[in-house]
Amino acid sequence: MKEKLSDLIFRAIERAKKSGEIEIEETPEIVLERPKEKIHGDWATNIAMVLASQVKTSPLKVAKSIIDHLDDKQHYLARVEIAGPGFINFYLSNAWLYDVLREIERKGENFGTCNVGQGIRVQVEFVSANPVGPMHIGHGRWAAVGDSLANLLTAAGYDAQREFYINDYGTQMSIFGKSVAARYCELLGREISFPEGGYEGEYVRDIAREVMEEEGGKYLELSEDEREEVFLERAYSQVLEHTERVLSEMGAEFDVWFSERTLHKSGAIRATIDELREKGYVYDKDGAVWLRTTTFGDDKDRVLIRENGEPTYFAADIAYHKNKLERGFDRLINIWGADHHGYVGRMKAAIQALGYPSEVLEVIIGQLVNLLRGGEPVRMSKRTGEMVTLEELLQEVGRDATRFFFLMRGTDSPLDFDIELAKSQSSENPVYYVQYAHARICSIMKFAEDRGFSPVSAEDALLELLAEESELDLIRKLAEFEEIVERAALSRIPHILTKYAQDLAALFHVFYTQCRVISEDLELSRARFVLARCSRQVLRNALALIGVSAPGSM
RNA sequence: GCGCCUGUAGCUCAGCAGGAUAGAGCAUCGGACUUCUAAUCCGAGGGUCGGGGGUUCGACUCCCUCCAGGCGCGCCA
Numbered sequence: 001m002k003e004k005l006s007d008l009i010f011r012a013i014e015r016a017k018k019s020g021e022i023e024i025e026e027t028p029e030i031v032l033e034r035p036k037e038k039i040h041g042d043w044a045t046n047i048a049m050v051l052a053s054q055v056k057t058s059p060l061k062v063a064k065s066i067i068d069h070l071d072d073k074q075h076y077l078a079r080v081e082i083a084g085p086g087f088i089n090f091y092l093s094n095a096w097l098y099d100v101l102r103e104i105e106r107k108g109e110n111f112g113t114c115n116v117g118q119g120i121r122v123q124v125e126f127v128s129a130n131p132v133g134p135m136h137i138g139h140g141r142w143a144a145v146g147d148s149l150a151n152l153l154t155a156a157g158y159d160a161q162r163e164f165y166i167n168d169y170g171t172q173m174s175i176f177g178k179s180v181a182a183r184y185c186e187l188l189g190r191e192i193s194f195p196e197g198g199y200e201g202e203y204v205r206d207i208a209r210e211v212m213e214e215e216g217g218k219y220l221e222l223s224e225d226e227r228e229e230v231f232l233e234r235a236y237s238q239v240l241e242h243t244e245r246v247l248s249e250m251g252a253e254f255d256v257w258f259s260e261r262t263l264h265k266s267g268a269i270r271a272t273i274d275e276l277r278e279k280g281y282v283y284d285k286d287g288a289v290w291l292r293t294t295t296f297g298d299d300k301d302r303v304l305i306r307e308n309g310e311p312t313y314f315a316a317d318i319a320y321h322k323n324k325l326e327r328g329f330d331r332l333i334n335i336w337g338a339d340h341h342g343y344v345g346r347m348k349a350a351i352q353a354l355g356y357p358s359e360v361l362e363v364i365i366g367q368l369v370n371l372l373r374g375g376e377p378v379r380m381s382k383r384t385g386e387m388v389t390l391e392e393l394l395q396e397v398g399r400d401a402t403r404f405f406f407l408m409r410g411t412d413s414p415l416d417f418d419i420e421l422a423k424s425q426s427s428e429n430p431v432y433y434v435q436y437a438h439a440r441i442c443s444i445m446k447f448a449e450d451r452g453f454s455p456v457s458a459e460d461a462l463l464e465l466l467a468e469e470s471e472l473d474l475i476r477k478l479a480e481f482e483e484i485v486e487r488a489a490l491s492r493i494p495h496i497l498t499k500y501a502q503d504l505a506a507l508f509h510v511f512y513t514q515c516r517v518i519s520e521d522l523e524l525s526r527a528r529f530v531l532a533r534c535s536r537q538v539l540r541n542a543l544a545l546i547g548v549s550a551p552g553s554m
Numbered sequence: 555g556c557g558c559c560u561g562u563a564g565c566u567c568a569g570c571a572g573g574a575u576a577g578a579g580c581a582u583c584g585g586a587c588u589u590c591u592a593a594u595c596c597g598a599g600g601g602u603c604g605g606g607g608g609u610u611c612g613a614c615u616c617c618c619u620c621c622a623g624g625c626g627c628g629c630c631a
Contacts, residue, residue, distance in 0.1 A: 031571090033573085035573090035574075036569090036573095036574080036575095036576090036577085037574075037575080040574065044573085044574090046572095046573065046612095049573085049611070049612085052611085059611080083574075084573085084574045085573085085574075085611065085612070086611085087573075087574070130631065167631065169631095170630085170631060171630065171631070172630080172631055173631095286629085287629090288629055289629095290629095299556085299557085299627080302629095303628090303629045304629095305629085306629040307629060308629080310629085312628095312629065312630090312631090313630070313631050314631095316631095317631095337625090338558075338559070338624080338625050338626075339625060339626065340625095340626085340631095341557085341558055341559080341625075341626060342557075342558080342625090342626045342627050343626090344558090345557090365558075365559075365625095367559060367560075367624075367625080368624080368625070370624090408566095408567080408568090409566095409567070409568090410568090412559060412560075413559085413560065413567080414559080414560070414623095414624065414625090416566075421566095430578095430579070432593055433579090433593070433594090435593090436591080436593050436594075437594095439591075439593090440590080440591060440594085441590095443590065443591055444590045444591095445590090446590085447590045448590075451590090491571095495568095496568095499568065499569095499578090502578080502579085503578090506578090509594055509595065510594095510595070510596095512590080512594075512595085513586095513594070513595045513596085514595085516589075516590070517590060518590055519589095519590090532590095553591085554591080554593065
């Protein structure tokens, strides 16, 4: 509709130019927007004000001239007005709104999908938590955002994949293994010094205890290094299992779990460094191997191989991103916590050093989640004992409310998550408001069925009977869905879906209060039934994108 | 010190490819169930959009500056 309208305006301006009323060289882009206030119409354009400053006449005259040359053959427009300082407001005819209902019915669960993605292959990498402890609340935010974003991209015509990068190599892992081994010895009464900076959470002791109960004290015989190795693997597989399970409970199913170790084993890191050296971006200094990231705007050059011969995390990450790109992705979207934002510059530099434009890598920097308990901050470090895990949160709050809550704010904003609040106010959570609207519609349908009501399709219904303000407002909101999906996907902002779902639910509740669906008037009931059914469809589609269920009753 | 993010109603936040009278939820106060679920609806009060400059016909939105808070600036991951 937007395109049709702007085309209509464009041709009106062309005709006005010919008639000599408007004298300009080139017609600027016509910007159409939805006014905040509905009394200003369905669409509005500022084109008259833009042109007026070029032609040096009053915007009102220009607007008048454009309107005079409008040729609305299809009768899309009910009314066109000049308002305020020179806005042209367009009021769409109801006939157009009724078409929206027919379209929703025709497209069903595909209503809202589009093809702005044009099949572009995009990979979304998110969560990627180190496998050294249970998933915490912060990971939940990235799981919700990443998974929903991938849903959105798919809906918008991208070919999207979800990937989890497992940082199963390096110092942190080693310390983790040492920590579990130390707890094991401790449980068996052998004094052993706990590693410096080790993981002190109770879960470490739990893993050690489990091994002890299953296999006794046989690992006491091993050397310290061997023991560390054994416990590292035990703990690793257990944590990974936990991670997969919890993410699955969150509703986030990954296509690929990529292990950092494979990069080390396969020699991919060396190969990547060699490639970069051939390209002339690598040099040796102070016994280490460096990448000249400053060539591509980084603050300083970065170490690839340490003095001790070990590759850095950065070197592995470059090999990883090279691997992704060689798998054929056109775009890589990484979701990182704000504590990694200083890393973006060097990674983009590395992408360019590999010979790709920096735009292929998009990094969404998400601000951190502040965990509160009754207003008091709770530390979320993996190393401190006191911690609330994502698993516990899911158990107490549920997937729907958890996901919805995590998606209610833009990723730029830090999120305060008060556990007490989430638990105690769970029935006041906006997610229930939206779900209730869906359940209400289901209830109407059940009622209709019980009464032997015979519904008809949107094609056969007398939709022009839908003329109440609350009915038309609801249809307008339904029509907006396609634009919302497109914008959310293109701008990578899944959180606007929660706002949309709440708005839509609110308009349905108003409609419900003001208009009885099943009444004595059969034709009116049929038309309203179509509207209710379409509302249910769009609510479902919106909730599906954010991974929240649409219950039939509550 | 430098970089990124944030600052909007009592509270939590939307709005920010510049647009008309700045919105919602919660909280407070007052109404609406013999009728498809009241987990709902209707109404009221509540604001120097952190401060100050600038660009513009027009700024919460863009630019500069200052203030406040968060995060980051490793041969850690």
